Amino acid sequence: MTGLITPVRGLLGARARTYREHLDTVGPLPAVGAEQLVQLVAAAGLTGRGGAGFPSARKLAAVGSRRSPVVVANGAEGEPASSKDRALLIHTPHLVLDGLVLAARAVGCRTAYVYAPESVLDSSIRPALTQRRDRLTITPVPSADTFISGQETAVVAAVQGLRPVPTSTPPPIYVKGVKGRATLVHNVETLAQVALIARYGATWFRERGTDDDPGTRLLTLSGAVARPNVYEVAGGTTLGEAISAAGGALEPIQAVLVGGYHGGWVPWTAHAAQCPLTRTGLSAYEAHPGAGILVALPARRCGLKAAAGLATYLAGQNAGQCGPCRNGLPALAGHLQDLVQRRSPAHNHEEILRLVGTVDGRGACHHPTGTTRMIRTALRTFRNEVELHVAGACTELQGSRKGA
Amino acid sequence: MGTTLLIDWTRCEGRGLCAELLPEVLTTDDWGYPLSIREDRSLEVPPRARRYAEEAIRECPRLALRLLDS
Numbered sequence: 376m377t378g379l380i381t382p383v384r385g386l387l388g389a390r391a392r393t394y395r396e397h398l399d400t401v402g403p404l405p406a407v408g409a410e411q412l413v414q415l416v417a418a419a420g421l422t423g424r425g426g427a428g429f430p431s432a433r434k435l436a437a438v439g440s441r442r443s444p445v446v447v448a449n450g451a452e453g454e455p456a457s458s459k460d461r462a463l464l465i466h467t468p469h470l471v472l473d474g475l476v477l478a479a480r481a482v483g484c485r486t487a488y489v490y491a492p493e494s495v496l497d498s499s500i501r502p503a504l505t506q507r508r509d510r511l512t513i514t515p516v517p518s519a520d521t522f523i524s525g526q527e528t529a530v531v532a533a534v535q536g537l538r539p540v541p542t543s544t545p546p547p548i549y550v551k552g553v554k555g556r557a558t559l560v561h562n563v564e565t566l567a568q569v570a571l572i573a574r575y576g577a578t579w580f581r582e583r584g585t586d587d588d589p590g591t592r593l594l595t596l597s598g599a600v601a602r603p604n605v606y607e608v609a610g611g612t613t614l615g616e617a618i619s620a621a622g623g624a625l626e627p628i629q630a631v632l633v634g635g636y637h638g639g640w641v642p643w644t645a646h647a648a649q650c651p652l653t654r655t656g657l658s659a660y661e662a663h664p665g666a667g668i669l670v671a672l673p674a675r676r677c678g679l680k681a682a683a684g685l686a687t688y689l690a691g692q693n694a695g696q697c698g699p700c701r702n703g704l705p706a707l708a709g710h711l712q713d714l715v716q717r718r719s720p721a722h723n724h725e726e727i728l729r730l731v732g733t734v735d736g737r738g739a740c741h742h743p744t745g746t747t748r749m750i751r752t753a754l755r756t757f758r759n760e761v762e763l764h765v766a767g768a769c770t771e772l773q774g775s776r777k778g779a
Numbered sequence: 780m781g782t783t784l785l786i787d788w789t790r791c792e793g794r795g796l797c798a799e800l801l802p803e804v805l806t807t808d809d810w811g812y813p814l815s816i817r818e819d820r821s822l823e824v825p826p827r828a829r830r831y832a833e834e835a836i837r838e839c840p841r842l843a844l845r846l847l848d849s
């Protein structure tokens with residue numbers, strides 16, 4: 376056994392390409408038992424980092440009580456504006472694999488999978504697997520390059536060799552997942568945190584962050600910020616602090632897309648800048664931190680045009696399975712594009728509001744709900760832009776700048 | 780306590796038969812897919828409509844409907 380190991384600062388402090396380097400950096404994997412591990416994760420207050428933010432210990436416990444379960448590390452990261460999972464898998468593959476081994480131990484499972492883009496499996500995960508000896512079979516499964524490939528039921532389908540599209544629930548995958556077995560799908564960042572918590576403890580984890588949002592989380596910042604990149608911040612970090620972490624705004628900005636394409640547009644105001652990036656902190660804006668995605672929108676851009684672009688992309692990413700999603704999202708995107716073009720703006724605006732109300736929640740997965748949320752928050756945040764369009768104008772065409 | 784209608788959207792083909800049989804809960808959207816008549820879009824089945832819900836479940840050609848008692 377290695378002697379005293381100084382705990383690393385966080386996920387990004389645990390960079391290591393080889394297994395040797397990894398052990399030197401973070402220390403050996405401790406021999407924690409299943410029950411102890413679930414208790415540790417519960418005491419740490421770790422929540423899922425894939426977007427839904429569900430308490431991780433509850434997921435472990437739900438699957439752990441069932442026979443011959445399956446565990447999957449989910450690194451599909453279908454969100455175009457996110458790159459933290461890729462960064463983590465490339466720079467700290469062994470930390471993620473340790474987390475997978477621990478989660479498997481916690482639920483008593485012998486079959487595990489790493490689901491991630493082929494390029495990441497090839498350059499990082501497969502080489503890492505050859506360097507370690509785990510008593511667990513870990514199989515890499517390439518993820519599809521689609522927005523919804525990381526939805527849990529789509530992950531289950533992909534692992535079984537089926538088309539990676541969501542399936543209808545209930546039953547939930549923790550009851551019936553891969554080949555009918557109880558299945559635990561954890562985001563790769565969540566697993567990496569489990570690997571650190573098992574080593575350094577729940578108290579160490581809570582040294583950073585707040586009671587409401589303990590520990591650290593990864594953010595992907597892009598758009599009009601000085602240094603777009605992946606950052607690790609303490610839980611409870613405000614929107615303003617996050618933008619500052621990326622070097623601040625490059626030019627006047629008017630809004631930030633928080634939580635990715637299924638997230639919410641938050642107006643860049645003094646009030647919003649002080650909101651913690653948590654579910655409660657962002658509730659006034661109907662936004663949520665999701666997988667830690669922030670995109671800053673310049674003031675000179677038309678917010679409606681940006682939202683219409685996202686809606687068109689999301690409409691094209693529907694899996695074609697569910698009527699309201701397959702028909703509703705393209706219709707919504709079409710009305711948004713027409714509104715941007717000022718074809719018959721007042722009518723388009725009304726139709727968008729009506730369709731948002733009918734499509735919401737009606738599909739096998741969250742794609743319709745996430746898409747309508749993004750559109751609803753866009754109409755609210757860019758209501759001045761809506762009025763401009765109804766009056767036949769547009770910020771971008773006029774080249775006029777709005778005040779920040 | 781309540782009974783909710785579950786729709787498997789991957790199965791439903793949207794001819795709207797269920798909406799005809801269960802107008803207490805359903806109407807159809809622009810494309811003929813079942814849509815809650817309520818403002819909050821809840822699919823709760825009131826006790827007096829339960830037998831019609833059961834009929835809709837039997838008659839659905841795609842076996843897309845179920846009831847969930849909670």
Ligand code: SF4
Pocket residue numbers: 523540541542692693694695696697698700701737738739740741742743788
């Ligand atoms: S709701 Fe849309 S994206 Fe989700 S499974 Fe159905 S068709 Fe596919």
Ligand code: SF4
Pocket residue numbers: 786790791792793794795796797798811812813838839840841842843844
């Ligand atoms: S009867 Fe069945 S297939 Fe027809 S619209 Fe209703 S749920 Fe869909």
